[in-house]
Amino acid sequence: xxxIRYLHAGVEGxxxxxxxxxxxxxxxxxxxxxxxxxxKSTLAQVLAGHPAFAVTRGxxxxxxxxxxxxxxxxxxxxxxxxxFQYPIEIPGVSNAQFLKAAVNEVRTRQGLDELxxxxxxxxxxxxxxxxxxxxxxxxxxxxxxFSGGEKKRNEILQMALLQPKLAILDExxxxxxxxxxxxxxxxxxxxxxxxxxxxxxxxxxxxLSYVTPDRVHVxxxxxxxxxGGKDLALELEAKGYDWIREDAGAxxxxxx
Amino acid sequence: xxxxxxxxxxxxxREYEYGFVTDIEADQVPPGLDEDVVxxxxxxxxxxxxxxxxxxxxxxxxxxxxxxxxxxxxxxVTYAPIDYQSIVYYSAPKQTAAPGRLDEVDPKLLExxxxxxxxxxxxxRLTGVAVDAVFDSVSVATTFKEKLAELGIVFxxxxxxxxNHPDLVEKYLGSVVPYTDNFxxxxxxxxxxxxxxxxxxxxxxxxxxxxxxxxxxxxxxxQFERTLIVADEGSYVSYLEGCTAPRRxxxxxxxxxxxxxxxxxxxIRYSTVQNWYAGDREGRGGIYNFxxxxxxxxxxxxxxxxxxxxxxxxxTWKYPSVILQGDDSVGEFYSVALVNNHQQxxxxxxxxxxxxxxxxxxxxxxxxxxxxxxTYRGLVKxxxxxxSARNRTQCDSLLLGDxxxxxxxxxxxxxxxxxxxxxxxxxxxxxxxxxxxxxxxGLSSENAVSMIVNGFCKEVFKNLPMEFAVEASxxxxxxxxxxxx
Numbered sequence: 001x002x003x004i005r006y007l008h009a010g011v012e013g014x015x016x017x018x019x020x021x022x023x024x025x026x027x028x029x030x031x032x033x034x035x036x037x038x039x040k041s042t043l044a045q046v047l048a049g050h051p052a053f054a055v056t057r058g059x060x061x062x063x064x065x066x067x068x069x070x071x072x073x074x075x076x077x078x079x080x081x082x083x084f085q086y087p088i089e090i091p092g093v094s095n096a097q098f099l100k101a102a103v104n105e106v107r108t109r110q111g112l113d114e115l116x117x118x119x120x121x122x123x124x125x126x127x128x129x130x131x132x133x134x135x136x137x138x139x140x141x142x143x144x145x146f147s148g149g150e151k152k153r154n155e156i157l158q159m160a161l162l163q164p165k166l167a168i169l170d171e172x173x174x175x176x177x178x179x180x181x182x183x184x185x186x187x188x189x190x191x192x193x194x195x196x197x198x199x200x201x202x203x204x205x206x207x208l209s210y211v212t213p214d215r216v217h218v219x220x221x222x223x224x225x226x227x228g229g230k231d232l233a234l235e236l237e238a239k240g241y242d243w244i245r246e247d248a249g250a251x252x253x254x255x256x
Numbered sequence: 257x258x259x260x261x262x263x264x265x266x267x268x269x270r271e272y273e274y275g276f277v278t279d280i281e282a283d284q285v286p287p288g289l290d291e292d293v294v295x296x297x298x299x300x301x302x303x304x305x306x307x308x309x310x311x312x313x314x315x316x317x318x319x320x321x322x323x324x325x326x327x328x329x330x331x332x333v334t335y336a337p338i339d340y341q342s343i344v345y346y347s348a349p350k351q352t353a354a355p356g357r358l359d360e361v362d363p364k365l366l367e368x369x370x371x372x373x374x375x376x377x378x379x380x381r382l383t384g385v386a387v388d389a390v391f392d393s394v395s396v397a398t399t400f401k402e403k404l405a406e407l408g409i410v411f412x413x414x415x416x417x418x419x420n421h422p423d424l425v426e427k428y429l430g431s432v433v434p435y436t437d438n439f440x441x442x443x444x445x446x447x448x449x450x451x452x453x454x455x456x457x458x459x460x461x462x463x464x465x466x467x468x469x470x471x472x473x474x475x476x477x478x479q480f481e482r483t484l485i486v487a488d489e490g491s492y493v494s495y496l497e498g499c500t501a502p503r504r505x506x507x508x509x510x511x512x513x514x515x516x517x518x519x520x521x522x523x524i525r526y527s528t529v530q531n532w533y534a535g536d537r538e539g540r541g542g543i544y545n546f547x548x549x550x551x552x553x554x555x556x557x558x559x560x561x562x563x564x565x566x567x568x569x570x571x572t573w574k575y576p577s578v579i580l581q582g583d584d585s586v587g588e589f590y591s592v593a594l595v596n597n598h599q600q601x602x603x604x605x606x607x608x609x610x611x612x613x614x615x616x617x618x619x620x621x622x623x624x625x626x627x628x629x630x631t632y633r634g635l636v637k638x639x640x641x642x643x644s645a646r647n648r649t650q651c652d653s654l655l656l657g658d659x660x661x662x663x664x665x666x667x668x669x670x671x672x673x674x675x676x677x678x679x680x681x682x683x684x685x686x687x688x689x690x691x692x693x694x695x696x697x698g699l700s701s702e703n704a705v706s707m708i709v710n711g712f713c714k715e716v717f718k719n720l721p722m723e724f725a726v727e728a729s730x731x732x733x734x735x736x737x738x739x740x741x
Contacts, residue, residue, distance in 0.1 A: 048696050051688060076698035088693035092711030101707065102697035109698070141711065158697065 001026045001197050002047075002067075002166055007058035009046045016042045018222035019058070024166070027194040031208055031233060032201045034219035035241040040201045041085055043219070044170040047199075048082035049075050062166065077109035079165030083155035083172045090142040095154070098142045099124065103161050127160040130190060132183050149180040156187035167191060168199045173207035185210030205237035218244050274531065278368045278473050282392070284347035287476060289340055291315060294446050297346050301415050301449075304422055314435035314445030327439050331602040332631040332663060333571050335507070335544065343509060344477040345447045347392045365391055369469065386411055388452040388468045392477055398452075400464065409493075410455040411466055414482055417453035424455055428486050432515040432552045432579070440511040440573075441548040444480045448513065451481035456491040456522075465721055467496040470512075472532070472543070478509040485515070487522035489555065494525040494721060507535075507570060512547045520555025520582060525563070527720050528576075532568035539598030539627075542570025549576035550606075553585030553614075561588035562605065563719045570599060575633065577606035580614035580642070587616040590716040595628030595660070604634035604665075609645035609675070618649040621713050624660035631663040638675040645675040653683040654712050656705075 002024040009017040016039045024030050034040050046053050047060065049072035060067040067075060090098065103123070104114040115123065124138060131153045143151050152172050159167055172184055188198060188211050200213060208216075208230065216232040217224045218241075226232065226244055236244065285296055294315045298308040327338070349365055361376070369376050369389050376389055376399055386400035388411065404411050410421060417425050435445035452468040472479045487493050497514075510532060518524050526549075535542025545568075551560035562576035578587030589605035607616035620632045636647045653662035664681045686708050694704035710717070 048692075050692055072692060072695040073698055073700055076696050082696050084693065084696075088687075088689050090690060090693070090708060090711055092714035093707050098694075098697070098707070101699060101703065105698040105700070105703070162697070 001063060002199075003061040004047075005059050005061075007043075007046070007060060008056045009042060009053050009058075010056060011042075011053050015056070016053075016222050017046065020219075020222070020224060022217065022224065024197045024199060026165075026197055027192075028214040029188075029192065029198045029200060029211060031213040031216045032199060032219055032224075033203070033205075033216060033233065033236060035245070036203070038219040039222040040203075040219050041170055042222075044082055044085075044168045044199070044201050047075075047168055048072060048080065073105075076162075077106050081159055081162055081164030081167045083152075083159055083167065083169040085170040085172075085174070087143045087146075087151040087155055089144045089146075091144050093142050094139050095142050096120075096124065096138040099138070099158060099161055102158065106162055123161065127157055130160050131157045131187055133157060148175045149177065152176060152184060153180065153187075156184050159191060160187055163191070163196075165195065166197050166199065168201065170201045171203060172200075173202055173204065181207060182210060205233045208233045220245055274533070276371070278364055278391075280362065280364050280473070281350045282347045282474050283350050284344050284474065284477065287342050287344050289343070289345055289447065293345055297447060297449060300346065300348075301418065303418055306422070306426055307418055310429070310435065311446050314442050315447075317436055318439070318442040318446055321439050321442060325439075328573075331573050331633070332629070332665075333573060333600040333602050335571055335600075338507075338509060338544065340443075342476070344474065345480070346449050347474040347477040348449075349391055349473075365389075368471065368473075386464050386466050388413060388466075390450055390452070390468060390470045390479075390481055392449075392472060392474050392479065404462070404464075404466075407460050407463070408457040409460060409462055410453065412453055414448070414451040414453050414484070417484075421453070421455065424486065425453070425484070428484055428515070428517055430515075432517060432550050433513050433548050438548060440546040441513050444482060444511050444513045444548070448480045448482040451483045451512070452485075453483070454485045454493065454495065456485075456487045456493045458488045459490045460488075461491065462493040465494050465496055467498070469498045472508060472510065476506070476508075478511065480510075481512050483512070483514040484517075485524060485526070486517045487519065487524050487558075489519045490521040491519075492523045495527065496721060497526070497528045498531070507542060507544050509544050510547070510569075512549075514547070514549040514576075516549075516551030516560055518551065518553050518555070518558035518560050518585075521557045522555070523559040523561075524551060525561045525721075526551070526576070528562075528564040528566075530564065530566045530568050530572070534568045534599050535570040535597065537597050537626075539570070542599070543568065545569035545572045545574065547572075547574040549574065550579065551577070551587070552579040553582050553587065553611075555582040555585075556611070557584045557586075558582050559586040559588075561590070561719065563588075563590040563716065564592070564603075565716070565720070566591070566593040566601060566603060569601075572599075572601040572603050574603045575605055577608070577635075578616065579608045579610065580616065580645075581610045582614075583611040584613045585611055586614070588719075589616075589618045589620070589634075590719045591620045592623070592713045592716045593621070593630055594623040594625070595630045596625040597627060599626075599628045599630075601628075601630040602633055603630070604632045606635040607637070607647055609636075609638040609642040609647070612641065612643050612645075614642055614645045616645075616647045618647070618651075619715050620649075620651045621716055622651070622653040622662050623656065623709060623712070624653065624662050625656040627659050629661040629663075631665060633665045633667075635667040635669070636677055636679075637667075638670040638672050638677065640671045642672050643674045645672065647675075647677045649677075649679045651679075651681040652712070653681075654709065655683065655685050656709075 004020050004022040007020040100120045218226040294311050388398040516524050532543035560578045580587050587607050593601050595601050622630050632651045638645045651664045691704050
């Protein structure tokens, strides 16, 4: 589904990703771990098409298409979803309005009929239950005045509504208490089907206790320095990142 | 900002839809203004003596003003001098019969209004909205007049009101905006040709939206209309106003006056969607919109709300105000103003607190794009007797691109120590992060900007009647939110 080859990217002339190779197949969950500044979030943003990042070398093929040539909204319509590490506030736009617009935009591009208000509400109710959010949530402005945990759950709600093929979660587990973490994990697991893939960018192992990854990759200094099964995450948790840094041979972090 | 700027350009540079001209024979007076023209206008309208006298007093005062300071110079707008002698002060479509009966109205006029989305004929007229259609200097038709009359509500053109209800006109005309008020209002008082009149009797709640649609057609003419709305004790009325004009390279002057009187316990909601021709991308042509709008809460507990969506005109100079005379009266001003290309707007409000416990709210949202320049100018004045008066003002500006400007000029004068006045102001740009977030959810740049702009204006849009909220939203190139949330 997703094939990343020798990907180099940076921001304002500064290299952050220095040759990422990664293959993700349908039905798989990949965890991308690494210390702060290793380039995890950059990878997520580059895949979603954030305009601040420039790709200098390499390629990304998504479902046979050159992902890097697609504008961000095309990627989204083709099923690429990014759960933001810091979700953005849009004052005055209700969550319902925003979500309905997004769902219908994606549906139209996929040749499906737009949902009317009633159908959308029906779908929304079902998905709200999944992330254990109440109805009042949808009439509030997008992310405005939301707590950190609410923002993250709102991302999962959007993911559940949009049913992406490739979901990229950028530290969605950071800053969550244990209950919220379980809700988020539950949301991720519910998306797991043989047709979908998930790229889980995380700093900590703890979400992996609830979401079992097929593969774990460790990113240091803009490169994947180690890949393995789910046990690799546990090893990291026990030994910390220094161990792998030394093991990888003194690769300097891209960002201090 | 490049993607944002491009998107915004696409969004706001759509063609002006209402720029067509109706080819109709007009009865017009030659350009220029002197006492004879004032007398001629009054004679054409077969006005009673008091009206002519009033016009002449205004005209003489205007001449004095012209010799003294002339046009007000304090607004943050620049324009070439207006030649008042080159303007046609009266232009009316020639009609065989007196206006008022629909079957006698020239089909070309009906067609014009239908093209503007204002069908006047019995079969097609808008449900729930009574319309007074004003074409250049005269009202061509008023719908639902009879139905409203059953409730004692008078809704007709100003000219008809002068004929049929001279006592009401004489009593209230100039009671809120005196003919000496300001240069443009004084000019209007001398030469106004038509407009709408509305009287809602005691305790009556007007069951439908009343609306006036103003259309300027004739080249070289100015439109000087006057609207007077009187809501008697305990009554309620909601009023809508829309405006368009043909696309022309010359500027045209529109100097209107609106007076609202709300007696004890009465409520008036006045909403405007102003879409006069704004000029082209280089700033050629467009309407000079110099308008005086003011309401008086004359009795205890009266309430007046102004809601305006200003997207048109080359120059907008307009400060819908409320005089809060009655104790416990309430004044509100909700405004969205959008300037693009070379448009200039200096707009805001005045809230004059005279009575005790009077309350006012001001919410102003300014959107500047292209080379547009706009100023919010607002006065909150608390007189010595206005104990416990309260005001809250919020002025937000949204800049699209980096060639436009936004300014906020609040004036606050408080003469009573128990009053509380709050002023908040903010200026923001649409951020790349907001756009990216929307696009990542599949929205196109256009839809994303629309949605963000719409969200920015929401506090104002929610105060518009439904029919207008849709139009206003469309005007900003945005789709109104779905039926949920």
